Amino acid sequence: MLQGGGVPLSWVLILSAILFSLGVAGFLFRKNIITVFMSIELMLNAVNLSFVAFSYKLQQVNGHIFAFFVMVVAAAEAAVGLAIILTVFKNRSSLDIDDVSEMKN
């Protein structure tokens, strides 16, 4: 099945799926806002991996571009999100995501 020591593309995609679900798990199970945030980054990375894998499959560079844009967006998101986290921590000295629940009646 693995002639020439090559890697089946599906494995790469499965890897990205696993990483993605790990990110989801982190998002679901962690309470620390920062960790939750990092789990989101993990998901983004997983998606990037599949982008790159597909652009290998299709022999086009477009997937790379998408990955690139994802990184840019992630950077912007991190900047704003961390600023928000800082202010949240300033306001109620806690990083527990369940403490941020004013919107909940």
Add this chain to the structure above:
Amino acid sequence: MDLFFFVVFAVVAIGCGISVVLQTHPISSALSLVGVMGALAVLYLLLGAEFIAMAQVIVYAGAIMVLFIFVIMLLNSGGEVRAGRSVIVKVLGVPALAGFVVIIAWVFNSSFSELAQVHFGGFSDGSARSVGRAIFGPYLLPFEVTSVLILVAILGAVVLARKELD
């Protein structure tokens, strides 16, 4: 050879990913995440995406994660207490995720023929030159728009940070 590298770094990635989720202390999670990113960068190289691999390290590991670690250090809040999670998460989350992984793995396996093999150097178009051509050619408008996005993000961060001063 390719397979060997892939397996090694895939294992690294998954291991680090797991520790991102399981570590109690944010710093540990952050470092594990950096590990994931490094492993992914190597896999990108394997997939012939040189530029993206480097960008991955520079942007993610070098900038974003450093920001995270910064914030963690600034707030310097200890590990989190493992308690009280919403029932739905506990009951539905884990099986859902497991199902997700299994099904998607099966889908991929059956939908991508075994012939689709990844070899190092099998895709040579990921150099900075071709990526640049793509970005400043067909993708010029999105690129400019993202620059605007970044600008907005900077402003937002500045405003939020300023708020805490006064």
Add this chain to the structure above:
Amino acid sequence: MLYLWLIPVLPLCGFLVNGLFGRKLPKLVVSSIAIGASLLSFLWVLYILKVLQPLDSPHVERYFTWIQSGEFRVGADFAVDRLTAIMLMVITGVGTLIHIYSAGYMDHDSGFARYFAYLNLFMFFMLTLVLAANFLVLFVGWEGVGLASYLLIGFWFDKKSATNAGNKAFIVNRIGDFGFSLAMFLIVVTFGSLDFGTVFDAAAGKQQGVLTAIALLLLVGACGKSAQLPLYVWLPDAMEGPTPVSALIHAATMVTAGVYMVARASVLFVHSGVALDVVAIVGVLTAAFAAIIGLAQNDIKKVFAYSTVSQLGYMFLGLGSGAFSAGIYHLVTHAFFKAVLFLGAGSVIHACAGEQDMRKMGGLRTKTPITFGCLVVAGLAISGIPPFSGFYSKDEILLAALHHAPWMYVVGLLTALLTAFYVFRAIILTFFGQYKGEGHPHEAPMSMTLPLVVLAFLSFAGGFLFDVPRYLSQFFPVSDASGQNVVLQIVAASVGAIGILLAVAFYLVRPGIPEALARNLGGFYTLVYNKFFVDEIYNAAIIQPTLVGSRTVLLKGVDHGLLDRTVSGTADTIKGAGEVFRHLQSGNIRSYATWVVLGSVFVLILVGIGMLTANGVIIR
């Protein structure tokens, strides 16, 4: 690439600058920016025409794809051929002169910058209109000039009548534009394209009914824009705007857009003979009708407005009788002398400090000699006295009319007579006798008289300087009767002369006659004096029913009854659903995320099932 786009864009820049910063800038700067913009585009036109000599085949420039859906493509394309060239010359040339005039006329006005901004905006749209290489771009210009004219008619928006006039113009034009858009849809359906070239080339193949429909719908549009029966009503009221505007938009350029459009689409009209006849009939009727009304008007601008309507009718008559070149010819000459008439009227009004009623004027001959001279020249031109410009174009049209249908020729002659009569009536009432108004009339400043003189010269010499028919000969098949017919020329000229003499006799020699006439045929006079009550008829027949209908049926029935009930019903349903679903809104982010995950898993399962049925492989 000859940068055709520069022509319209220059005025646009003027508009932007004046519109944005005009209030801050001193008047001199504002006016010089506006004038400079239109002057530059005039020069650019000259340059382009010089480069494109002899312009036997149209020069097209495609800039970018505007609309693309399947096979159907509309591009932002400009094109220059001889017809466009003439229009460009007229618009930019006359436009520039009127800009200069306005600098003097509007000098004391508070909305100076706004005025010039609008004027440049109008130039932009008008040039777009004539440069367009397909119907849609033309329509853009078409609507744009409508907007500009609306803004300028209602320029003194603190005057109720002005805003009303603006609204009226806009609404009446809507009817025409509606026809135009229908025509365009029909064209798209029939030809699958809006490019002039493709449409006109393919026109021969299509069957007559469709072509007639298209042509008639186009004609509706043209009637709206060029104030033909029955849609002419907005033009007289449009005189509420500043006089230079009336000169530029409502005499020289915009109102001729319809004529231009018909000439542009001449192929379609020719291929369906019926439409052409309709054009001719509409034209001749409008001409006569407006001329008659013009007899009894006392507001100097109203007089000229009605004469504009009738002259436009003349152009349509020319077009309708197959002599398109003659119509365009008259368009050009008319642009000259009608501009003079309006600008002259403007400077008269300027002299009498805003007085517009001719009965309160008189004896201005000595006080404003230059204006007087120019007006006389223009009057002779419009009356078709050789060798003034009007003579040539009118003669061409009448000739064509004769060959087309003799009765039209007769009506045309009578109209010419009336035209000559009321124009000189106006001139005499204004300039002879003794001054009946109060205040001290004075000659207008240089900036106003100079354009007057130039235009007067053009309306004198325009006829034999530019031989439009020959220039367009290879463009429009010249009607068989192109030979100069001396007898007819003499007839036409003499008719004009008779009209002038009558005017002199009535108002200079024996001032008693008009009253006597008015008394004798009182009923008819009142009818004419009140413009055949057309506005009232429209009001009773169209406007009131519409209002009532919308108040009762639409408002009460449809809106309250139907729509509101449906809307609130939907709202209630949704509320009920919300009552059920709001329990999902636990406010706990991660439970939301869980739902998302569950959903995606569900979708994945569906995919998997789909793949099982599609036994195995999706992507290969």
Add this chain to the structure above:
Amino acid sequence: MEFYVISLVKIAVVFAGFMTTLAYLQWVERKVIAHVQVRVGPNRVGPHGLLQPMADIIKLVTKEGFLPSHVHKVFYLLAPFIAVSMALISISIIPFGSEIKVFGYTTWMQLTDLNVGILFVLAISSLGVYGIALAGWSSNNKYSLLGGLRSSAQMISYELPLSLAITAPLLIAGTLSLREIVQSQGGYNFGFLPRWSVFTGPFPQIFSFLIFVIAGFAETNRVPFDLPEAENELVAGFHTEYSSMEFASFFMAEYANMITMTCMTTILFLGGWQPLFPASLGSNYVPPLLLFFFGALLLFNGLNPRRKKDRLSLPVFAVVFFLLGLLFLVPAVKPILVPFFWFAAKVGFLLFTFIWIRGTLPRFRYDQLMGFAWKFLFPAALINLLITGLLVALTAK
């Protein structure tokens, strides 16, 4: 197979050379600073303290690795490792010289050449932050934390002008591979002026050169930007708690970064191994002549010495110098040594500048530092990049 062997040999050579340079760079620094401050500097161990580095190393290695009780052990031990490894990695792609033939094998004086080399260097250097940040945080000590935060903030801030300054010469070179960048700077204008990007191109890169060097000072936490270890404010900054080998590795990391930075400067702006003037004007004879000159100088000093033992040591050095000079004349090794000499000369000069400035300038205040980065360097680099790009675009064929 052959490839692996050659690579291993190269790695061995480069590593050994690099380590020695590190050790002796520190000796040189102490000497130079000493002379700047009119002292003698290390002169006990060996002649002119030449064996001082060895002594230091032995001392640091044999010292007890003391692990404070209140630190986060893993990160505390991880940090110096990260720092030093990130500092050493980027050496692997730096071209020290042109293509050479040894024992019939042709190879490059460079471990490997990535066609995204510059990005690689940037990536690695940006990873170096972790070492410092972690060290500062895991020491669990406010001085260290402040030092770590400061220096990582400083490094991140100065990454931007650094990268922008790099971008401008890249525009001219049109490639990201270090080797090709150097090659693109070969040749001479008017027969003598070298085509280094500081001197030539559509827009001489003198400004970005200065920006790069300044940012380099900040990146390596050197005076005048050495706030992380501002003794008078926070003891020794992020490595307050460290001792013995861990401390040594931070030390190594700093010097390794210095060398990397100077190598990058040389490659990007000073034309790598390209000689200062063409061989036709005899640039190949510069190294031997220099060595002979210094040898003669040493000999002279040795014959009438100021101190007693110089009578022995200086002539020995002189002989060594003469031999080296002769080595440069051997045709077999000449093509290997001459380019390397030029590269080393430039790097050495830059390193000397680093040390020199350390001996000269006072330290910035923290807000001044940040303000300088964001308010001056960054815009300046941007403008320079803008102009360069414009000119490149205009002069492009």
